[in-house]
Amino acid sequence: xxxxxxxxxxxxxxxxxxxxxxxxxxxxxxxxxxxxxxxxxxxxxxxxxxxxxxxxxxxxxxxxxxxxxxxxxxxxxxxxxxxxxxxxxxxxxxxxxxxxxxxxxxxxxxxxxxxxxxxxxxxxxxxxxxxxxxxxxxxxxxxxxxxxxxxxxxxxxxxxxxxxxxxx
Amino acid sequence: xxxxxxxxxxxxxxxxxxxxxxxxxxxxxxxxxxxxxxxxxxxxxxxxxxxxxxxxxxxxxxxxxxxxxxxxxxxxxxxxxxxxxxxxxxxxxxxxxxxxxxxxxxxxxxxxxxxxxxxxxxxxxxxxxxxxxxxxxxxxxxxxxxxxxxxxxxxxxxxxxxxxxxxxxxxxxxxxxxxxxxxx
Ligand code: SF4
Numbered sequence: 001x002x003x004x005x006x007x008x009x010x011x012x013x014x015x016x017x018x019x020x021x022x023x024x025x026x027x028x029x030x031x032x033x034x035x036x037x038x039x040x041x042x043x044x045x046x047x048x049x050x051x052x053x054x055x056x057x058x059x060x061x062x063x064x065x066x067x068x069x070x071x072x073x074x075x076x077x078x079x080x081x082x083x084x085x086x087x088x089x090x091x092x093x094x095x096x097x098x099x100x101x102x103x104x105x106x107x108x109x110x111x112x113x114x115x116x117x118x119x120x121x122x123x124x125x126x127x128x129x130x131x132x133x134x135x136x137x138x139x140x141x142x143x144x145x146x147x148x149x150x151x152x153x154x155x156x157x158x159x160x161x162x163x164x165x166x167x168x
Numbered sequence: 169x170x171x172x173x174x175x176x177x178x179x180x181x182x183x184x185x186x187x188x189x190x191x192x193x194x195x196x197x198x199x200x201x202x203x204x205x206x207x208x209x210x211x212x213x214x215x216x217x218x219x220x221x222x223x224x225x226x227x228x229x230x231x232x233x234x235x236x237x238x239x240x241x242x243x244x245x246x247x248x249x250x251x252x253x254x255x256x257x258x259x260x261x262x263x264x265x266x267x268x269x270x271x272x273x274x275x276x277x278x279x280x281x282x283x284x285x286x287x288x289x290x291x292x293x294x295x296x297x298x299x300x301x302x303x304x305x306x307x308x309x310x311x312x313x314x315x316x317x318x319x320x321x322x323x324x325x326x327x328x329x330x331x332x333x334x335x336x337x338x339x340x341x342x343x344x345x346x347x348x349x350x351x352x
Contacts, residue, residue: 137260138293146292154290157300 004053004087006031012053017043030090037093039104040078044091044108047080055080059088060088061105061115067149069138073097074125078105095125103132122147179205182330196334203247203273204326205235210246212266214253217280217312221252224315234322243269249302249323252279254287255295267302268351272337275328277321278304281311303345 009031010024020039025032035043047055059079067073072094081088095102104127105112116127117136124145127133135142143153182201184193209231213221221251224231231237240246243266255263267276278298281287284307288352308321310334336342346352 137258151292153292155286155292155294155296158290158296159287 004085032090034092037095040093041103041105044105048108054084055082057081057083058109058111061112063119063125065149071096074100076102090091101126101128102122103128106130179279199334200330204329207236207248208238208240208246209236209248209250209329210243210250217252220312224318229315239263246270248274251283251298254282254289255293255298256293260295260301275305275325276302277306279308279318280313287311
């Protein structure tokens with residue numbers, strides 16, 4: 001099977017989703033597309049089904065928080081892998097913190113289930129259409145989403161640390 | 169290979185009065201001696217420190233020499249809860265429940281920086297020391313502590329057991345300690 005090239009994959013996606021793609025880049029040689037959040041499932045479905053591409057493995061799905069990126073504070077990042085072509089690409093979609101909603105991709109990748117739960121757990125991103133969106137790693141009693149930048153990483157109950165040795 | 173001289177040291181007799189054909193001491197001391205040399209530990213090993221404990225139980229260090237070869241994986245039969253490793257906050261209630269299921273007399277040893285204070289994990293998800301949820305008798309420092317240190321911790325527990333009142337659970341201090349943890 002002939003290997004895929006970045007140009008070919010980009011061309012294939014662009015010909016179908018011209019208006020949904022906001023930005024493309026190839027950091028460290030990996031094709032990265034920023035797309036509209038609402039179109040993520042359609043693009044992943046296309047990548048999955050297209051016979052030339054066959055991106056059928058969701059390597060990773062995670063969140064990110066950029067507090068200074070107005071109206072695009074929260075992001076979801078998808079890494080997909082075409083195992084047959086040994087080719088990887090990355091999709092990014094940004095959503096506002098005030099309304100952190102994005103469609104779930106669990107109908108395409110069953111493995112997205114727990115990864116979306118994790119992203120919800122840490123960033124509070126609501127995946128619309130997820131069958132069971134509840135916390136997965138943190139305690140159920142936790143009242144906030146700890147990886148949002150406004151929350152301190154350190155535990156306030158810590159008693160054995162002398163600030164002067166920790167540069168605080 | 170050089171032959172190692174075999175050095176077998178028996179546990180000494182407690183203080184008492186000895187005469188021809190008799191030895192008298194207090195019941196406290198006899199029972200303390202027996203308890204101290206037959207501790208059944210419950211290993212609660214969650215991470216790297218647990219690996220050091222496995223070495224401690226192995227042939228080189230051999231915790232059995234101190235009367236603790238019998239690990240109890242049921243809290244109901246255990247005397248000593250050994251917490252070794254990082255305890256996430258989600259795990260805190262489990263540690264507490266295991267402690268509650270242990271019968272008196274019971275002791276707790278926190279092995280390693282994580283169990284003692286949270287260690288390097290000064291973060292929202294990690295319990296900052298198991299003494300936030302259960303009372304601890306002995307802390308073993310180190311990240312991870314070497315098996316020798318874990319054995320030293322156990323011998324410290326043995327000293328406690330030998331010298332404590334047999335009925336420490338009836339002492340006001342002990343009751344107050346448990347009450348401060350909201351136990352019983
Ligand atoms: S104290 Fe160090 S070695 Fe022990 S569990 Fe924590 S990180 Fe691991």
